[in-house]
Amino acid sequence: MREKKFMLQKVLLSFAAAFLLLLSMSLTVKAAAPGKVTGLKQTGARDSSISVSWNAVLGADNYALWMSEDGKNWGDKPIEANTYGPSETVSGLTPGHTYYVKVCAYTGYGWNYPGSTENGEFSDVLEVTTATTNIENLKVTEATVNSISVSWSKVEGASYYEVSYRESGSDTYSSAKTTTNTVYKVSNLKADTDYSIKVMPVRKSSVGYAAAYNYASLASYQCNTMIAGSAHKNLSLDTWVGNSKEVTLKWTTNKSTFPSGYQIQVCNAKKKVLKTYTTKSSLTNIKISNSKIKNKAFQFRVRSYQVIDNKNSYGTWSSYKVVVPTCKVTAAKKSNSSVKLSWNKVSGAASYTIYYSSSYKGKLKKLATVKGNRYTWKKLKKGKDYYVYVKANNVKVGNKKYSSTTAENQKIYEFWIGYSKAYNNVYTRYN
Numbered sequence: 001m002r003e004k005k006f007m008l009q010k011v012l013l014s015f016a017a018a019f020l021l022l023l024s025m026s027l028t029v030k031a032a033a034p035g036k037v038t039g040l041k042q043t044g045a046r047d048s049s050i051s052v053s054w055n056a057v058l059g060a061d062n063y064a065l066w067m068s069e070d071g072k073n074w075g076d077k078p079i080e081a082n083t084y085g086p087s088e089t090v091s092g093l094t095p096g097h098t099y100y101v102k103v104c105a106y107t108g109y110g111w112n113y114p115g116s117t118e119n120g121e122f123s124d125v126l127e128v129t130t131a132t133t134n135i136e137n138l139k140v141t142e143a144t145v146n147s148i149s150v151s152w153s154k155v156e157g158a159s160y161y162e163v164s165y166r167e168s169g170s171d172t173y174s175s176a177k178t179t180t181n182t183v184y185k186v187s188n189l190k191a192d193t194d195y196s197i198k199v200m201p202v203r204k205s206s207v208g209y210a211a212a213y214n215y216a217s218l219a220s221y222q223c224n225t226m227i228a229g230s231a232h233k234n235l236s237l238d239t240w241v242g243n244s245k246e247v248t249l250k251w252t253t254n255k256s257t258f259p260s261g262y263q264i265q266v267c268n269a270k271k272k273v274l275k276t277y278t279t280k281s282s283l284t285n286i287k288i289s290n291s292k293i294k295n296k297a298f299q300f301r302v303r304s305y306q307v308i309d310n311k312n313s314y315g316t317w318s319s320y321k322v323v324v325p326t327c328k329v330t331a332a333k334k335s336n337s338s339v340k341l342s343w344n345k346v347s348g349a350a351s352y353t354i355y356y357s358s359s360y361k362g363k364l365k366k367l368a369t370v371k372g373n374r375y376t377w378k379k380l381k382k383g384k385d386y387y388v389y390v391k392a393n394n395v396k397v398g399n400k401k402y403s404s405t406t407a408e409n410q411k412i413y414e415f416w417i418g419y420s421k422a423y424n425n426v427y428t429r430y431n
Contacts (some may be wrong), residue, residue, distance in 0.1 A: 009286070032409060034060040035103035037123035043087070045211035047095040050128045052103075053087040057120060060105030064119075071100035071125055081111035096132035096157020096203055100125050101296045102236070129205045132157045135216035138199055140223045141183070143306065143313040145191040149221050150199065151183040152216065158201035162212065164428040168194035168220035176200070191228035191315075194220035214373070226315035227304045235302065235321035237407040238285060239428065242295045242325025242392070248287045250408070251302050251318070258282040259304035263314065266290060267299045269348070269397045271320070274298065278305075296347045297324040297395045297402065299384050322397045326404040327352065327373070329392040331415035333422040339415060340379040345373050349392035353403075360412065360427055364389055382417045387427070393417055406431060 002296035034057045044051030052065070065088050080088050083103075095100065105120040112118045132155045142149040149237040152162075162176035163184045173196075177184070178381035186197060200215035231254045247262060261279040264286055268274055274292045292298075299320040305312040327343035334340045339352065351371050355364035367388070368375060380386065389412055392402035 032059070032107075033117055034058065034107060034120035035233045036121035037063070037103045039099070039106055040103055040123045040126045042126065042128045042205065042211075043366075044089070044207040045129065045131045045209070046213045047131045047133055048093050049089055049091040050093065050099065050101075050130055050211075051087065051089040051099055052126065052128065054103055054123060056086045057105040059107065060108045060120065061109060062111075063088075063103055063105050064111055065101060065103050066122075068100040068125075073129070074102075078111065082109075095130055096155070098127060098129050101128055102126070127205050128202050128209055129209065129211045131211040131213035132201045132203050135161075135199050135201060138197075138216040138218060139309065140197075140218065142185075142311075143224065143226050143308055145226045145228045145316050146189050147185050147187045148189060148195060148197065148225060149183065149185045150197055150218065150223070151350065152199055152237070154182050155201040157203050159204040159210075160202055162200045162202055163197065164200075165189075165195050165197045167195070173198060178202075185265060189225050189340075191225050192231060192312055194224045194257070196220045212236045224257050224306075225307060226313060227253060227257075227279070229261060229301075229303060229316040229318040230320035230421035231255055231315075232302045232304070235300065235318065238287075239323060239404055239407050239409040239411070240323075241411050242346050242404075243328045243362050245291045245294045246287065246289045247293065247323075248285060249300055250285045253284055253304065255304070257306075259315070260307040261305055262286070263303050264288070264303060265301050265303075265317070266293065267301075267320070269297050269299065269395075271299060272400075293325075295325060295344055297322065297397050299323065299397065312412055315365045322400075322402055324392055324395045324397070324404045326400045326407070326411065327392065327411040328411070329384075329388050329390050331388075331413070331422040331424055333417055333420070334376060336382050336417060337380050338376055339380065339417060339422045341390075343373050343390050346392035346395060348395040350394035350401075351392075353391050353393060355389045355391070357412075358385065360387060360414070360429065362387070368395070369393070380417060385414055385416050387412045387414050 039055035043049040063083040065080040068074045097408040102122045102125045104122045107118045138152040140325045160178045160180045166173045166175040200211045234252040236250045240247035264277045266274045298306040301317045303317045304315045329343045331339040353369045355369040356367045394401045409428045412427045
């Protein structure tokens with residue numbers, strides 16, 4: 001009996017030992033540290049924060065994120081100690097600044113002291129960066145018919161800048177172009193068109209993450225391309241005769257924006273520049289005085305400009321307008337029924353054609369074509385009004401020949417035969 005009782009006790013002790021062993025093993029498995037964190041990467045950045053993520057670790061109850069300024073000194077405790085999921089955002093950081101992070105998984109729901117067996121192995125150290133502060137002093141510095149140049153102040157910590165643009169009325173920006181300079185020319189634009197331009201500073205980490213958050217932009221009313229020369233049309237004369245050095249030039253411009261003013265280039269028949277004039281308004285006419293155009297054919301062209309950053313940005317030149325003067329006519333009495341007409345010579349003219357009318361607004365009819373600058377008009381009526389207009393013919397300009405250019409306000413020369421002389425008057429008739 002005693003032997004059976006002893007055997008029973010032995011069996012019970014064996015069961016107890018086995019139970020305690022199993023319990024001990026169970027507790028040991030539960031307390032085992034999680035594995036090493038892998039896949040740590042930067043996923044976001046603002047000027048005062050960074051975001052990172054990593055691969056989840058089997059058996060981890062929590063994660064601790066450590067941050068360092070130099071990747072060597074980590075401090076006594078993590079910056080974030082209760083990160084339940086495999087991602088975290090750290091705020092309150094310096095703009096345009098590099099930091100280093102590492103993560104470890106642990107068991108339990110409160111950070112364990114360093115060296116605890118419940119802490120997993122740290123991830124590899126990752127360099128991260130915040131985005132920079134914003135662009136300042138963004139402005140347009142120059143423009144042409146197909147480009148706009150901008151500049152801005154250097155942003156501390158920026159690795160490079162992204163520049164993009166969109167045409168007025170569009171919702172889509174172009175693909176961003178990058179530059180390490182603080183100036184950039186946006187090219188291949190349309191003439192006389194408004195654009196919005198955006199510049200974003202980017203800070204790139206050594207592992208390739210590009211942190212970009214802030215940007216500055218110029219609205220479409222602030223930047224536009226210049227007017228192309230083809231938009232300047234209808235170049236014409238207001239009033240001019242060949243023996244005068246004063247003439248008023250006119251043109252029209254198809255434009256969506258009003259320029260600061262225009263440049264008018266006056267050239268001789270061979271396109272040698274005689275003088276360039278500049279207006280300080282968007283009015284499309286100018287009165288000039290130049291002795292080098294008196295009795296001579298000349299050419300002129302026009303371009304617009306805009307004052308940008310305290311200097312002129314110019315559009316392209318229009319085509320040339322060839323101008324040949326008409327003649328100032330004087331009548332001298334020869335008899336009671338005839339007058340001698342005379343006029344100034346136009347340089348290069350092969351002949352002259354005389355037109356006349358018997359009324360101020362009457363249609364001009366051809367009277368005669370002569371080679372010289374005099375003509376005797378016979379069979380006239382004493383005391384009757386006559387109106388004459390003389391054009392120069394075949395004036396060579398370049399490879400072509402031109403006749404006098406009719407001005408919008410055309411000079412008509414009136415005369416009549418009096419008892420002792422022919423009386424002369426000048427009228428201006430609008431064409």
